[in-house]
Amino acid sequence: MDLYNGRLLVVDLTTGKVEINTLKEDFFEENVGGILGNIHLFEEYEEMDPLIIGTGPFTGTLFPGSCGGVISARSPLTGNLSHSPVTWFFTPEMKLAGFDHVVIGGAAEDPSFLWIRNENAVIREFPEDIIESWEITDYLRHELGDDRVQILTTGTYGFDGGLNAQIIENYWNSFERYGFGGLMAGKNLRAIAVRGLGDILLANPEKYMKGCLKVLNQTKNSPYYPEAFEKLVHSYSADPGIEEIKHRVDGCFNCPIPCRVFVKYNEPANELSSTDIEEPGMLLTDFEAFAILRKKGLNGEKAARVMEILSRKGIDPGVITSTKTNAFEGLLKEIEEISGIKEHVEGDIFLISRNNIANQIVAYTFGFCPVLSHMAEIVDYELFSQLIMDGADIEVNMVEVEGRINKITP
């Protein structure tokens, strides 16, 4: 199949069974992909208490912001089926590894990881004592012999049973807000690793690229273009305060308006070479949590150091909203002790803002980043329908899709 793989991976950690099922055209005509595909599959596999990762038609292609995937599961925090974005490079690799959706159910007896590549997957044992996210990613990349392997994991806090455990993307905080890290821990699943050496074919490459270029040019009209971290922090009425430690701006896969900044505090920020310092700093991904830390009075470096601890431990930075202290040491102590029900979880779909909500859900469906969809006016059902036609040569009933999107839009 073009544009899509037409392949679903179903993993049962309890029995160790790995199944590869076909997804036919009618699945995509009906669900498009992403969040709508995940909701459909959740109904089918609910009894496995699954964690489902979905890509959309545009994921991994030249459509701007096409790092976008979605992870869906019953939240340990709310008990509801909930959805969060997967950004950075995981879902493009998953699609290039041959899968549109991955369903992971059951629970393994021993610590394990799932290794997805070449249209196949295996469940492998994982060392009991490696439980910090950064160590997990280092270990897997070394073991699997490839630095481009993408990893979803959580950290020490998550594997110790913490409720606000977040899914970490390689080393960095994600936008996952529903305690899915704890769900991974409960499944004895230390990590999901993926590498995509395959390809995505297109029915009409020239026309597909033309449509993507049109969208790329639209993103350049965004007030956030060409880089967004500081502007987003300002939008929470906080001063970023990272001039002294700012290293370089980082974009997720094919992102035209990167919202991430790497800061260095263990070596000079203007050091451009690869030095002996293995861990010079931190990639700031969660601009909202960073803004809150700044408003608590932490300087840029201290706020970044807090973010590093949260990412290593696999703690959702959203907990910052419920911490009482604004002193660095006190905050670290509170973070250390966090265990209770979190107070900040809202709704069942992670939203970057209360504006443009439907556009964020559209992003979750078609496979681009909801943060980008918040920053740039790129949603255009007519064009998207044409792109699916140019890419996959299938016709999607956009009126129905729009109806379903509106139905789940909070």
Next chain:
Amino acid sequence: MELKITPLKCTGCGACEIACSMYQDETNSTMVSSIILHREEKKNYFGIMIKTQKDVYLARPEGPEWLSQSEGASGPKPILLRPPCDGCKNREDKLCVKFCPSGSIEEGFTEEAG
């Protein structure tokens, strides 16, 4: 090489790899491009390398460098086994230039080391 690269503008997004694969093989992939993205993630050290007709151009952030093709990156599909950049000679536009969102790759000319 019919390209001009400004390494520090690069955000490591990888769009150029896919764009080049679309030119080389009409496929959306990272395996058939003349461009490979290199990243040492924890150090935030990243940049692209391009296989040219004779050499490999390394767009290092601290300053570009030329290597011989046998010194280029390894990995699942080493640069040695990839097609060299021909400036998208079968097209009117250069796809990596078109799709690089940061302006790190532009049309231009960079003398090869030889």
